[in-house]
Amino acid sequence: MEFCPKCEALLLPKKEGDKVILFCKKCGFETEAKEGVDYKLVVNIPHTEKDKIDVINLSVKKKVSEEEREAFEDYYRGIEEGGEETEEGESEGGDYD
Numbered sequence: 272m273e274f275c276p277k278c279e280a281l282l283l284p285k286k287e288g289d290k291v292i293l294f295c296k297k298c299g300f301e302t303e304a305k306e307g308v309d310y311k312l313v314v315n316i317p318h319t320e321k322d323k324i325d326v327i328n329l330s331v332k333k334k335v336s337e338e339e340r341e342a343f344e345d346y347y348r349g350i351e352e353g354g355e356e357t358e359e360g361e362s363e364g365g366d367y368d
């Protein structure tokens with residue numbers, strides 16, 4: 272990990288042609304990454320639940336059949352939808368007269 276010499280924020284790697292540039296999100300400082308150092312391009316790693324599921328599906332695709340994969344997707348879709356269904360509920364006690 273490299274830090275910005277100006278503001279000490281973490282420098283983020285980005286690809287520019289065949290080079291890796293380290294840049295500072297805060298002040299815009301840029302420097303070429305040192306050769307031979309394996310900087311991981313972390314900028315685009317997804318963090319949402321949905322993206323996580325895509326990653327899981329990708330790794331699963333190789334091992335399971337199409338059918339199993341669909342079941343797997345359904346399973347995760349169920350988890351996603353589960354949280355919102357409670358909102359509808361049954362409207363109890365609305366019609367007392």
Ligand SMILES: [Zn+2]
Binds near residue numbers: 297
């Ligand atoms: Zn900076």
